[in-house]
Amino acid sequence: MIELSHIVKRFGDKLAVDDVSFAVGEGEIVGFLGPNGAGKTTTLSILTGYLSATSGTAKIGGVDILEHPAEAKRQIGFLPEYAPLYLDMTVEEYLGFVYELKGVKLPRAAHLCEIAAVARVEDVYRRVIKNLSKGYRQRVGIAAALVGNPKILVFDEPTVGLDPAQIVEIRNLIRTLGRDHTIILSTHILSEVQAVCDRIVVIDGGKILADKSTAEFVEITQAPTRLNLRIEGEQADVLRFLRSFNGVKSAEALARAEEGVYTYFVQTAEGKDIRRDLFFALAEHDFPVLGMEALGMSVEDIFLRLVGGDDNRKEVR
Amino acid sequence: MGAIYRRELRAYFISPVGYVFVGVFLCLAGAFFALSTLYSGTTSLSSYFTYVLMSFVVLIPLLTMRLFSEERKSRTEQLLLTSPVSLWGMVMAKFFAAFTLFGATLLVSCLNFLFIKGEYGAINVPVMLAQLLGVLLCGAAFCALGIFLSSLTENQLIAALTSIGAIVAMLGLGFITSGIENTALRVTLKWFSVSDRFYTFSYGLFDFVSLFYYVSIAFVFLFLTVRVLEKRRWA
Known part of the structure; x- marks a missing residue:
């Protein structure tokens, strides 16, 4: 047509x-x-x-x-x-x-x-x-x-x-x-x-x-690459744990949500859904997960994923 | 093409522009007529038509200023340019819409001439027709000019002001040229003087050369308008 x-x-x-x-x-x-x-x-x-x-x-x-x-x-x-x-x-x-x-x-x-x-x-x-x-x-x-x-x-x-x-x-x-x-x-x-x-x-x-x-x-x-988490526990310990977790690319603390509870922003490795594993692992280590939100992909993320990372994208441009 | 023509004609009377044009034109024509014939005690219409010609400086831009500029500003030109109408079709439709309203009003203003009959003697009808034709042709050329200037901008005011300037220039050229000593320059400029051509008509002469002159001027500006639209597509 x-x-x-x-x-x-x-x-x-x-x-x-x-x-x-x-x-x-x-x-x-x-x-x-x-x-x-x-x-x-x-x-x-x-x-x-x-x-x-x-x-x-x-x-x-x-x-x-x-x-x-x-x-x-x-x-x-x-x-x-x-x-x-x-x-x-x-x-x-x-x-x-x-x-x-x-x-x-x-x-x-x-x-x-x-x-x-x-x-x-x-x-x-x-x-x-x-x-x-x-x-x-x-x-x-x-x-x-x-x-x-x-x-x-x-x-x-x-x-x-x-x-x-x-x-x-x-x-x-x-x-x-x-x-x-x-x-x-x-x-x-x-x-x-x-x-x-x-x-x-x-x-x-x-x-x-x-x-x-x-x-x-x-x-x-589909697989979410960015998670917003709300976890109870000492901030430094939680961060250390998140960063060492297999499949997490980066993690940072965002803000204090309530007494002893902080929000974290986690970026995961490409193409792997770690939400369940992460949930159970955190529970095992006595860090209760009070909230988990998979952030939708922005158009920019999709482009990154389609062309495989920042460097490639620049080349494409 | 017919659709655009009808829409433009209707658009004149949806907005006040059409009414203002007709009203002002008829008022001025009436006043000019009274001054130049009735009060002057003559049946010669040549000074009347000259005044009418001068009034085009303001009146014609009123008709043409929005024809393309508004279309561009409100982005409705996208509708026209993606419809199966050719650029020439669009331009001619708009030109004829403006020319129709102008011509119709001019013809209505001729009802003034009925006042002369019986009171002061008769009008020389063939001369009057030649003069009328001259005014109509001149108006057509100015309409085309106004349309061209309207296609250059999306601002109606700028379209109107540049049209006023251009019409003043074309009408005034005749006065300026008489003072120029260089013959070549004078003749060249005189060639562009719209009012000079009009005088052959105002003497009651039906002049094919002048007719051809006005039609070419109108054609050139309409052609340029088409080129402007075409160029924007390639910009």
Whole structure:
């Protein structure tokens, strides 16, 4: 459906996208994961024809976006990072405008009503967009992307700036849409791609670092590497014990939590889950564990893990 | 293209801009008309149309300032640029939206001429039509110029001010050139003087060269606008 090959994009001296290639098959939901400034938006902009690549080609359904822009663009529904809404229009007028802009041939009223129902904007259909909440605006943006029933949907950071309830709603909506669309979704939130996508493409510094199915990805990233512990006992003794424990890379005391109880931050060796062993060992040595929290991985940790440590990462960059 | 044209025309009347333009244009036209014909006791419209031309300095930028700058600022240009509409389609749609409102208001302002009939004698209709055509063409060129300047910035105020400056320059060039002694320079600058071309129309001459001149000026600025949009894509 989508084929990017050797895309390079320079902004002056800055290399924003560096030789990015990947393909997305029909019906896939692909997550495009990377920290801020990784090149996600630039790549998606090239894919949707908003920007042109310095070199490389982007094909949509076999059609090159530069050679036949109209035909390629017709197959894509795009929701940019900031939904491109005309604030002075009502939702109805706006969707009507997008309908005409895209030159859609479907029966107008029925099609727009259907979209409004899917994107759940019926309640605000006749209201002026200016007066809508951020969550509703985002849904209007999604509705606009759906106009004309494009086979491919591209969402750039669709949940940024929404409250938790709205985030869940938008994710559910995207998952529903995934049943009969090919979707590319960019985000810097790991849990988001895990919740929604079949496949994850990781990008940083303009380069693709990994391209794996979500299941594979979860396997790599599952074992927690950072623990927050709350342990009762003499601080120095506990620290000495933690540091000598097999599988612990580093340990440090953070703060005193209660009388005789301290919190510790422990980093474990790669790919090994030591939580159970550590728990029993501490109990054996009479250091009661009053709390243990496995810290989720940040996107940065995942990159570290994917490229195997700081040094490699620098090289990659 | 039709979608953008209709949206722009409607947008003029969703915001106050369209009303302000029509209102101010008609007021000024009425005042100019009263001063230059009724109070001057003449049926010649050439000074009236010259005044109207001068008023474009403020009026045309009002129409064109937001056409691209606002689109860029509110990021709605992303919608347009990722839709299956060509850049030329976008630019022409916006140009014709501005030109339609301008032309329609100009035609409505011609109702003033009805006052002349019977009171002071008749208007020379063919001359009036030539003058009207001249004003329309000149307005088209200024609209294209304003659109071009609007595509360069995301700030409406800057778009408006630069347009005002550029229109003043194009109108004023005729006055400046007469004082220049170097013939080559004078002729060259005179070539860019929009008002000079207008005078052939104001004498009631239908001049194909001037017609072609105005159409080329409009075309050049619209072409430059397309290039600006195209370039941004490659930036």
